[in-house]
Amino acid sequence: MPKPIVLHLGDDIKWNHELYTQLQEKFTIKRSYSMNRSDFMQALKTKQFGDFVAMYRPFWNTGGEMGNWDDELISLLPKSCKIYASAGAGFDWVDTKRMAEQGIIYCNAAAACTESVADAAIWLILSTFRNFSWSAIAARSLDVEKFKDASQNIAAVTHNPNGFSLGIIGLGKIGYRIAQKAHASFEMRILYNDIRRMPAEIEKSIDAKFYAKLDDMLVDADCVLVATPFAGDKVMDAPHFAIMKRGSRLVNIARGKLIDEEALVAALESGHLTSAGLDVHYNEPAVNQKLAKMKNVELLSHTAGASIESHIGFERLGIENILSFFSTGKAVTAVNLHWLKSSSNL
Known part of the structure; x- marks a missing residue:
């Protein structure tokens, strides 16, 4: 045969x-x-x-x-x-x-790419708290005034992530690994929303709090991480950004079409959101020009899993x-x- x-x-x-x-x-x-x-x-x-x-x-x-x-x-x-x-x-x-x-x-x-994506997510989370993008762009500009501006003013608008809450949309294999790293390294409080609740031992391992409704989690989270598969529609749009805690942050390592980027721009411009970190983009490989110009936004080229x-x-x-x-x-x-x-x- x-x-x-x-x-x-x-x-x-x-x-x-x-x-x-x-x-x-x-x-x-x-x-x-x-x-x-x-x-x-x-x-x-x-x-x-x-x-x-x-x-x-x-x-x-x-x-x-x-x-x-x-x-x-x-x-x-x-x-x-x-x-x-x-x-x-x-x-x-x-x-x-x-x-x-x-x-x-x-x-x-x-x-196969869980570890790589989780590491990149931690970088983006850390960047949204510490505004590394502003500092890096200023240094690479070779402009003395931009360097001095970043060096002198970043401290007034950034935080250590320790003790802040990380709200994860989608606690799958990748989301869980990110939660492990954030909880162990930064002592972040883990919140999560998913279509199903994780077993008690999983929640206990990262001291996680489950939210059956996404809106309820968004109200409480200091940083929201999108880690859910794309199912045909956005999960974060203007109404969702509006109920997020003022001064909170957004990170996306899932798919660009999960985020309404124009609504994100508006939330950042108004100051409702402090910063954002995006590995993926709505129209990639084209990047939103408004987001690209913001010094409080960290952008990658869909390389979170690239190793x-x-x-x-x-x-x-x-x-x-x-x-x-x-x-x-x-x-x-x-x-x-x-x-x-x-x-x-x-």
């Missing part, structure tokens, strides 16, 4: 060669490399890759040239395909519900998802199981 086919999207692997050899022993690997959307769709229509049973995308920045995975693309996948294991934490670019309707499990790789360790983990976890699914019937990091109609779809 011929081996089942795995379709490998994007670049060659770079690190997990022994594990990839295990995949090759059990499956025939076919490659699409970096095809554009029209070519990829034509390849699917003509069954260029055969009736593959799985798709593997080890890098978040290659193998995605075909754009969003919507019904137009998903409907062309062979009925034999049962799992899509991709790099990256977010999955707003793929219609996971539509995949489930076609009997395909989608697996992300958030676990060699993350990439190694993305590679490994994708392979592990496929091997686990076909050996045990269960994937490691499936995110759309709740959409699957029944086990018969698998």
Whole structure:
């Protein structure tokens, strides 16, 4: 019997060669490399890759040239395909519900970049309290007056984060790791809002307070961290900013479209919010020009999860998802199981 086919999207692997050899022993690997959307769709229509049973995308920045995975693309996948294991934490670019309707499990790789994202979040949180962006920009300007201005005036408007409250929207794996670091390093008080309450032992480990309603948490938090997946709509807009504590801060390491940036600009300009730290942006790679000019806003280029360790983990976890699914019937990091109609779809 011929081996089942795995379709490998994007670049060659770079690190997990022994594990990839295990995949090759059990499956025939076919490659699409970096095809554009029209070519990829034509390849699917003509069954260029055969009736593959799985798709593997080890890098978040290659193998995605075909754009969003919507019904137009998903409907062309062979009925034999049962799992899509991709790099990256977010999955707003793929219609996971539509995949489930076609009997395909989608697996992300958030676990692989948890540490990197958490470290970046801590930097952004710290920056919103200490205004490192103002200081860094002044130093890099080589302007003596700007240097003196920052050096002499930052102390009057910044704080140590110790003892302040961090309100986390979405206490998943990444949100929890951020909470651990903030609680242990800065002795911050942890508040959180999620669709479900965490087990008592989880809450106890970070001394966390659960809020069933987001609005109630926003009233109490000194710094609000957005760490929830994008589900099709904003979670922070003008009404939400209005009920936040005056002088509080906002950090986003999730997805840019979760934030109404114009409303954020207005809240910062009015002084209602003291500062913000953003790794992700609404129209990225384009950055909001108003936010970019603000010295009380720390901006990154969607690099919170960018590290060699993350990439190694993305590679490994994708392979592990496929091997686990076909050996045990269960994937490691499936995110759309709740959409699957029944086990018969698998």
